[in-house]
Amino acid sequence: MIPVPSRQTVSGKVMSVRSPxxxxxxxxxxxxxxxxxxxxxxxxxxxxxxxVREAVRTAGALGIRYLTLFAFSSENWSRPAEEVGELMGLxxxxxRRDLADLHKEGVRVRVIGARNNLSPDIRSLLxxxxxxxxxxxxxxxxxxxxYGARDEVTRAMQRIGEKIVLxxxxxxxxxxxxxxxxxxxxxxxxxxxxxxxSGELRLSNFLLWQAAYSEFVFMPCLWPDFDRKAFExxxxxxxxxxxxxxxxxxxxxxx
Ligand code: IPE
Ligand code: IPE
Ligand code: MG
Numbered sequence: 001m002i003p004v005p006s007r008q009t010v011s012g013k014v015m016s017v018r019s020p021x022x023x024x025x026x027x028x029x030x031x032x033x034x035x036x037x038x039x040x041x042x043x044x045x046x047x048x049x050x051x052v053r054e055a056v057r058t059a060g061a062l063g064i065r066y067l068t069l070f071a072f073s074s075e076n077w078s079r080p081a082e083e084v085g086e087l088m089g090l091x092x093x094x095x096r097r098d099l100a101d102l103h104k105e106g107v108r109v110r111v112i113g114a115r116n117n118l119s120p121d122i123r124s125l126l127x128x129x130x131x132x133x134x135x136x137x138x139x140x141x142x143x144x145x146x147y148g149a150r151d152e153v154t155r156a157m158q159r160i161g162e163k164i165v166l167x168x169x170x171x172x173x174x175x176x177x178x179x180x181x182x183x184x185x186x187x188x189x190x191x192x193x194x195x196x197x198s199g200e201l202r203l204s205n206f207l208l209w210q211a212a213y214s215e216f217v218f219m220p221c222l223w224p225d226f227d228r229k230a231f232e233x234x235x236x237x238x239x240x241x242x243x244x245x246x247x248x249x250x251x252x253x254x255x
Contacts, residue, residue, distance in 0.1 A: 020192035020238055022066035024142075024214070025055065026206055029198030029222030036222075042086045047224035049094055058228045059139050060105060062235070066140045066188060070206050074114065074148030088122060091145060095125045099132065106138035112184035113147030114155065142188060149208035156182035185210055193238045197223045197230075215241050 027048060034044030052069060059067040072087055079087075102109060109129040118126075126145070159182050163169040169178075180186065190210045194203075199220040203211065217234040219226075242249065 018192070019062070019235060020064060020215075022068065022189050022191045022193075023059065023064050023235075024068035024070070024144075024191035024194045024207060024211075025226075026070045026194070026196040026204065027052070027223040027226070028196060028200055028204075030224060032198065033222040033224045041083060044222075044224060045083075045086055045090055049090055051224050051226045052094070053098065054227055055231060056102070056107065056139065056141055058231045059141075060107070061228075062231075064139065066142060066191075068112075068142035068144060068188075068191060068207070070144045070147065070204075072113075072145045072147070073205060074146060074151045075205060088119070092122060092125060095129050099129050102129075102141065103133050103136065106136045107133060108136040108138075108140045109133045110140065110142045110188070111145055112142060112152070113145045114151055115146070118146055140188070142185070144206070147184070148205045149203075150205060152184050153209060155184075179209070183209060190214065193217060193234065195219065195234045197221055197226050213243065213245055215243065 030044035030048040031041040032044070033047065034041050037043075052071075055069065056067060071091065076087065077084060099109075109132075111126045111130060115123055115126070126143075156179060160169065160174065160179070164171055185207075190212070191207060191214045193216075194207070194211055194214045195217045196202075197219050199218065201218055207214075215238055217237050219230060219234060221230050247253070
């Protein structure tokens, strides 16, 4: 839901003093990174996993409480079967290789997206990652896998509709908070900042409901090149924004 903005006046200038609690990243550009080097797209995806590791480390080091990474969209199934297989394999490898380390670091893993059309081995790996790290309290790593915002909203509406039909819920009792509670992201604060790499200026069906008041940073760098410096650059950009949430500047309220 929409947080209360926190601001501070420094030399008469309204500043956003908050560093983001939740950063969500559309990790784009693996294919172009590989193409620019005459390499197959699969190599770009493998290098992309390295950038994921660095982003999780950076988020932890900078005290970002929630990091959501868009890893595979509900539309990415339309890619050639070989590439889809490669991306599924990389997710499995990432969880098998990195889960123990993430757990040791106190990272809590959550996965958003549809599960019903994933293979049983992937489903059980995702459940293992969530169950093992359930009580961890450092960074929350949210992996958006097989995720599409319209699909998420549709599934939430189906669950709400079932409750109405069963008489468990009055249509009039339906609120934005209740819709929130039926989303895959239930319990996770809305993203303060959404970063997209690779220069594309679109959301590609990512967090449409939750992004209502997010700040956006679009960066030209391709995902495998996204390092701590790039992450800090995006945070600096975020820090210069004044979030008004439909209100007016706090200095105008004061005057
Ligand atoms: C992002 O890189 C990774 C996924 C979408 C899975 P792309 O594979 O989309 O790379 P480009 O956009 O083709 O360069
Ligand atoms: C968005 O990237 C999905 C992920 C980063 C997982 P795409 O590369 O799939 O998006 P479009 O097709 O350029 O919009
Ligand atoms: Mg892309």
